[in-house]
Amino acid sequence: MKGISFGQYYPASSVFHRMDPRAKIILAVLYIVSTFLCKNVLSFAALTISALLLVILSRIPLRIMLRSLRPILFIVVFTSAINIFATRGAHRLTPEHWWLAIYEEGLWNALFMVLRIVCLILSTSIFLTYTTTPVSLANALERLLSPLKRIKIPVHDFAMMMTIALRFIPTLSEETEKIMNAQKARGANFTTGSLFARAKALIPILVPLFVSAFNRAFELATAMECRCYHGGEGRTQLNVLHYRASDFVAILLLVGFGVGLWFLNRVDFLYRLG
Amino acid sequence: MTQPFIHTENLCFSYKDSEGAGEHPALKGISVDINAGEYVAVLGHNGSGKSTFAKLLNLILEPSSGVLCINGMNLTEGEIDDEQLMELRRNVGMVFQNPDNQLVATVVEEDVAFGPENLGVPQEELRRRVDDALDVVGMREYAKHEPHRLSGGQKQRVAIAGMIAMMPKCIIFDESTAMLDPGGRREVLDTIRMLNREHGITVLNITHYMNEAAEADRVLVINDGLLLTQGTPNEVFSDRALLLSAGLEVPQCSEVVLELREGGIAIEGEDIASLQGCADMIARAYATR
Amino acid sequence: MDKIYLENIRYVYSPDTPFEQVALDDVTLGIRKGCITGIIGHTGSGKSTMMQLLNGLAKPTDGRVLLDGFDINSTFDDVFDAWREREEYAKLSKRAAKKEIRGQLAELRRTLCFRVGLVMQYPEYQLFEETVYKDIAFGPANMGLEEDEIRARVLEAAAFTGLDEALLDQSPFDLSGGQKRRVALAGILAMRPEVLVLDEPAAGLDPRGRKMIFERVCxxxxxxxxxxxxxxxSMEDMARYCDDVVVLKDAKVLMHGEMNEVFSHISELSDTGLDIPQVTRLALALRERGVPISENIYTVEDATKALRALFSQQKDGKEASV
Incomplete structure (x- = not known):
């Protein structure tokens, strides 16, 4: 348990690792918009190339990148199946009398959908989870959303909660393990029996875990009060985020990429989405 | 004479039970004065009220009755506004028992910065304070580490650094060594003594380890919510029966001297709390027997 | 025969990852039956891992853990040939014998945690039931005992740990820290383990609580x-309560033997950074000051006895070391 680091942060030194986390959030949003801008073969080709570029620039081993795609495998297969079989078009590929009708348009649609999903996941995991620690992500979100404070949305409090949650995940997971071991030492059995029996077997773990979590919360609150915590007002910060020139360049590049896609979409080549 | 840093008169506190009807008195009237720059140990068994006493001193709990003055501020007279409370807590820091439950941030230096950040210390000074505080406790090289990967003693030193960064006049240690192994306990105790001796910080160490109390200038013994006795470690440890009645004991070396005296061997001297003192006394008695 | 025998035990955390860590390295160790053995070592010396090996919570990477001479992690293949020779299987067909042996092994595994009772550090965090009685009964109930037997054991364990019978109907969460600790201990004692393993049983308790817990265990x-x-x-507690002592250092056994014997290497122990009893350091300080007290002083009683003898000697008499 001790070796596990939470989140998928992969320590390396790349342009993305060095970027301001706020810039990375903006980039991720821009990239998502870009994937939806793509309409035809050329723009999707450009998108694919850009995604490959991102992977190379991030210096994250391909093996680890692919791992992030595994959970969406089902969605990919499912959407492509729907696209293949549910799209009607002008060029039927299967014989007339077959019950299943596959059209050329369906295949194109499926391919585009898969590319869109894969690029979406790859880019967000590169910009956000792989190259940014959860903490700086929380920090960046607080900064980006700070205008919302004016309409009385407690942005600081949410960010604080997130930081504390991240801080306590390892502590509580260690604690869970300890409690499980303690109950196993008293003969508790979590692995066999009916569903009901197994659910019931969780009580000896959950009760002490909740008791301890509440105790911790109470003690932490006291400790925070002792350290003069009184909400976000009038707080300063040790590590203030600073945009650098490279952050702006990256954002401009991505905006330019979006505009480029828009132009590519106007070229009529092979196939375009309806 | 200057006024004491902490002054209490007949300080009482009662816990309300869950129905809010009955009251359980935890402190039944404590009157002490603690001067600026003193190193005071507060001894007592579990449930004696010693932790309650500590929690009253920076108003985590509010006294039910009695007088409490800290740093010239009377805290039991009239309403305390938020600013006064902040001022009090900035001056009187507190380090708790469980190292895991007082670290807020996921990076050591950000945790140390938490207090001064709350005070609104400007960024440049903040950086200096954090670095200085980490230097004082010898944890500078761990500035970028994650707290949950540190040892217990290291975590407590980070917690202490978090207090130092607020530049308090006094730090209260509420059984801060109870969950540590001997190595970690040594680390923390050395840090405590250094803060007192070199930085002039008033220290209150709430503990039930006799050897820790022996390092203090003065020992208060609390039993059943009352101040049982107080004095220098030498004075307090010479009354073994009284300490036993409070569920405590005396350090082993003091026990040896007291046992020998009871057995009719004349061992002259007062210095009963420290090991070197006891050894000197016994050796002298042996040479002149 | 030793009650527990650890044979060439190696234990590695997160093997084949960057976080790989050797917790126990080729440890061979016999624990005498019917004795109190103390295990001392730094945090991270492998103590906690060793305890979890004893009741099967952790399985060694290499080596065997023998309880009464039987490897607690043995697989079916390990025992099949040897056991088939036994009388109770001799008459059975091969298939029936296999089934029988599988059943026996499963039973051994199931009962292992009841035979080796493990009291973890800060065990009060494991309390979860509505009443103290039910919590102590959790272990015995998991053993599958009858209601009457459970009741008898709970009462016995409660009496043993000095819990008042009136407390049994209270919620464990309303008790004081010391009482909770004793409830947790009672929860293990009620299983009547042959081997009782305690991890820092007195951690965080005041002197009275410490003494209480150790005396109950003894x-x-x-x-x-x-x-x-x-x-x-705490070497002070070890000196007072243990027959044998094992010193672990950096995943290996540094010393093992009877308490007096191990403690006689006190300077080596203090070199490893262990906290030797204050009274032992007093004796060393006295020798430096020319008092011919024995080096082997581990408890306050040792010290007062030796010093009384020294003081009662004639001044001009022969100053024999006592």
């Missing part, structure tokens, strides 16, 4: 003749 050992292992940092 009483249990004396009354039942069971084997007790105590992990502790």
């Amino acid at each position: 009483d249990y050992q004396r009354n039942t003749g069971s084997t007790v292992l105590i992990v502790s940092h």
Whole structure:
């Protein structure tokens, strides 16, 4: 348990690792918009190339990148199946009398959908989870959303909660393990029996875990009060985020990429989405 | 004479039970004065009220009755506004028992910065304070580490650094060594003594380890919510029966001297709390027997 | 025969990852039956891992853990050939014998945690039931005992740990820290383990609480003749309560033997950074000051006895070391 680091942060030194986390959030949003801008073969080709570029620039081993795609495998297969079989078009590929009708348009649609999903996941995991620690992500979100404070949305409090949650995940997971071991030492059995029996077997773990979590919360609150915590007002910060020139360049590049896609979409080549 | 840093008169506190009807008195009237720059140990068994006493001193709990003055501020007279409370807590820091439950941030230096950040210390000074505080406790090289990967003693030193960064006049240690192994306990105790001796910080160490109390200038013994006795470690440890009645004991070396005296061997001297003192006394008695 | 025998035990955390860490390295160790054995070592010396190996919570990467001479992690293949020779299987067909042996092994595995009772560090965090009674009964109930037997054991364990019968109907969460600790201990004692393993049983308790817990454990050992292992940092407590001592250092056994014998290497122990009893350091300080007291002083009683003898000697008499 001790070796596990939470989140998928992969320590390396790349342009993305060095970027301001706020810039990375903006980039991720821009990239998502870009994937939806793509309409035809050329723009999707450009998108694919850009995604490959991102992977190379991030210096994250391909093996680890692919791992992030595994959970969406089902969605990919499912959407492509729907696209293949549910799209009607002008060029039927299967014989007339077959019950299943596959059209050329369906295949194109499926391919585009898969590319869109894969690029979406790859880019967000590169910009956000792989190259940014959860903490700086929380920090960046607080900064980006700070205008919302004016309409009385407690942005600081949410960010604080997130930081504390991240801080306590390892502590509580260690604690869970300890409690499980303690109950196993008293003969508790979590692995066999009916569903009901197994659910019931969780009580000896959950009760002490909740008791301890509440105790911790109470003690932490006291400790925070002792350290003069009184909400976000009038707080300063040790590590203030600073945009650098490279952050702006990256954002401009991505905006330019979006505009480029828009132009590519106007070229009529092979196939375009309806 | 200057006024004491902490002054209490007949300080009482009662816990309300869950129905809010009955009251359980935890402190039944404590009157002490603690001067600026003193190193005071507060001894007592579990449930004696010693932790309650500590929690009253920076108003985590509010006294039910009695007088409490800290740093010239009377805290039991009239309403305390938020600013006064902040001022009090900035001056009187507190380090708790469980190292895991007082670290807020996921990076050591950000945790140390938490207090001064709350005070609104400007960024440049903040950086200096954090670095200085980490230097004082010898944890500078761990500035970028994650707290949950540190040892217990290291975590407590980070917690202490978090207090130092607020530049308090006094730090209260509420059984801060109870969950540590001997190595970690040594680390923390050395840090405590250094803060007192070199930085002039008033220290209150709430503990039930006799050897820790022996390092203090003065020992208060609390039993059943009352101040049982107080004095220098030498004075307090010479009354073994009284300490036993409070569920405590005396350090082993003091026990040896007291046992020998009871057995009719004349061992002259007062210095009963420290090991070197006891050894000197016994050796002298042996040479002149 | 030793009650517990660890044979060439190696234990590695997160093997084949960057976080790989050797917790125990080729440890061979016999624990005498019916004795109290103390295990001392730094945090991270492998003590806690060793305890979890004893009741099967952790399985060694290499090596065997023998309880009464039987490897607690043996697989079916390990025992099949040897057991088939036994009388009770001799008459059975091969298939029936296999089934029988599988059943026996499963039963051994199931009962292992009841035979080797493990009291973890800060065990009060494991309390979860509505009443103290139910919580103590959790272990015995998991053993599948009858209601009457459970009741008898709960009462016995409660009496043993000095819990008032009136407390049994209260919620464990309303008790004081010391009482909770004793409830947790009672929860293990109620399973009547042959081997009782305690990890820092007195951590965080005040002097009275410490003494209470250690004395209860010693009483249990004396009354039942069971084997007790105590992990502790406190050499003062070890000196007072243990028969044998094992010193672990950097995943290996540094010393093992009877308490007096191990403690006689006191300077080596203090070199490893262990906290030797204050009274032992007093004796060393006295020798430096020319008082011919023995080096082997581990408890206050040792010291006062030796010093009384020294003081009662004639001044001009022969100054023999006592």
